[in-house]
Amino acid sequence: MTINWFKYASPASFYFLAGRMIPYFSIAAIIFLIVGLYIAFFSAPTDFQQGEAYRIIFIHVPAAWMSMFLYVVMAFWAGIGLAFNTRLSSMVASAIAPTGAMFTFLALWTGAWWGKPMWGTWWVWDARLTSELILFFLYIGFMSLQAAIDDPRRADKAGAIIALVGVVNIPIIYFSVQWWNTLHQGASVSLIQSPKMATAMLSGMLIMALAVWMYSIVMILIRARLIILERERHTAWVSELKEGVLE
Amino acid sequence: MKWESVSDFFAMGGYGLYVWGSYLVAVLCVIGEIIAIRIRRRTLYKHLGLRKRSILRGEK
């Protein structure tokens, strides 16, 4: 079985490597999730200001962190794919987008459901929520652009440009929104402003962040494997895989 | 244990709707993502002309 191995080495070997790694990351995600949720609901004390409602923090903040982190990672891989013409990195970038968009949505949703009891409205034009909303638009833009292009190579490169333009703009947007927010003196109550956050709260948040991180890796690996198969379906190694030669 | 009873736990000090509303949607998002991936995988396998799913797992 020596056909074309070198040419397709990188996506093919990633395919198998990812397949082997997925179980480990899944287990890690589940363990972190269990520990994190235990801390979130059983060991973290009641907040003296917000009562029990603050427990939304354990999903809201990790989701928000992850949504921003994933956009940067996505832009990074897309940029690498554009600069060095490595198909695998572009495929990973496309695999990241849906998970990133999902966490952005989740951060918005939980933000609204936290805002309602705290501020009395579902939505406030607070700097964080607004930036998160714009981040959601950026994810949607990236995904719709890639979906509209049939040629995968063009889709990769065009996506990379818009992701990079987005990543350059995120700090500018964030800064502008902050400025706009202070100008209008909207709801400036920060959700995480408790002066001394209990250790349990902080550790719960961090562990939940790890859980969310591991979950993202699992989803991204699974999706990247599907994208590899889609793109490489005419290659020798995929047909060998189909025939079961590569068992 | 900091909760007096199960109903106390679900009430979340009066904020049950908001707390559970948030976590429920988080669970739904995860389920939705998993379903989306499954659908994508199924169409891909159909496209590749495969009947047995396990073949493409690629694990030894």
Added chain:
Amino acid sequence: MLTARNLECIRGEHRLFSNLSFSVNPGELMFVGGPNGSGKTSLLRLLCGLSLPDDGEIYWNGTDIRKLGVDYRDVMTYLGHLGGIKDDLTAIENLRISCALAGCEIDEDQAADALGQIGLAGREMLPARVLSQGQRRRVALARLLVTRTKLWILDEPLTALDVAAVELIKGILEHNLAKGGMVIMTTHQELVMSTVTVHHLVLS
């Protein structure tokens, strides 16, 4: 000299061609033939550097055209089957602008002169909208009279042209080849060129 080595072009799920190698020397003409959809236009677009081959390299005088960049675009003229003619501009404006884009600015008189040579005397000031298909093509081809590039890559330059115009173009091509230029073109009409070396490349 233009050299292509092991070119491969894949469009969607079709491999249009692979392992395609050839070279064109100064004074030589190459016809690219083949049925519709065989990749003639794709090949020409690779040769002029508009798109990248899936495999293989293209060299101009021994250097990869991707490395040459502007230096290659300086010596090469590409005329696609779309002529780049604007309906709302006159023949003269069209010619002057396309020449300026190609890096050789010409004044009104030179443009009128070139259009006269190609058989559009008296129609220079008409908007391209009212010109016929063949006349529009002549406007696009008039650039060949002014340009000083060596390598011409022409995609179906003879479509919609009448017999007289085909003879005219033949003369222009021969003139360029005699000066040591190179021409690569696709066509469905065979041109009989007796005095120059002619290659035929047929894509299947």
Added chain:
Amino acid sequence: MIWWIIKRDLLLAMRRRSDVLTTLFFFVIVVSLFPLGVGPEASILRIMASGVVWVAALLASMLSLGRMFSSDYADGTLEQMLLSPVSLSALVMGKAISHWLVTGVPLVLMAPVLGIQYDLPVEALIVLTLSLLLGTPVLSLIGAIGAALTLGLRGGGVLVSILVLPLYIPVLIFGTGAVEASTAGMGFGAHFSILGAFLLVSIVFSPWATAASLRISMG
């Protein structure tokens, strides 16, 4: 060479005046619809004015983005631009400048008239016009990237708005912010400096990104 492109695009715009006027009328109509929607109360309108005019300017500028490259793409001129010995970034800069001259400048000139509809004081009118003068070139420059990326795609028009509108947000914030600051009697110099900085940054990066996008879309 940039001059050639600008001259040609202006010439084309002159021969097809209706396209320019359509954008301008769109702008006027959108701005005029708001009082009908929220009522004619001058105090409310005065607060809304800068935001309404700016959002309408964003939309008008965005709507005309489709035309930026599509006709050159359809008739083969774009191929010639990519193969030109002149740097593609310079050509793109020329296209963006002419887009601004054709769509941006009429909006800037029309803005004070629309501001009067909204009962803006004279100083606010001047600030609004100046902020548009600084901000609309940024819209053309950023929009060029979106227009280049969506070239020849189905649903390109809607797609370009999804890609480009989020990137317009900082310009919107500081453009309207300048007007509000002047109405509130505060200094608006900072807003203008920031708008100017956006303009400089987009002049440096956008032609380059647009040129790369065009090569990708044509490749």
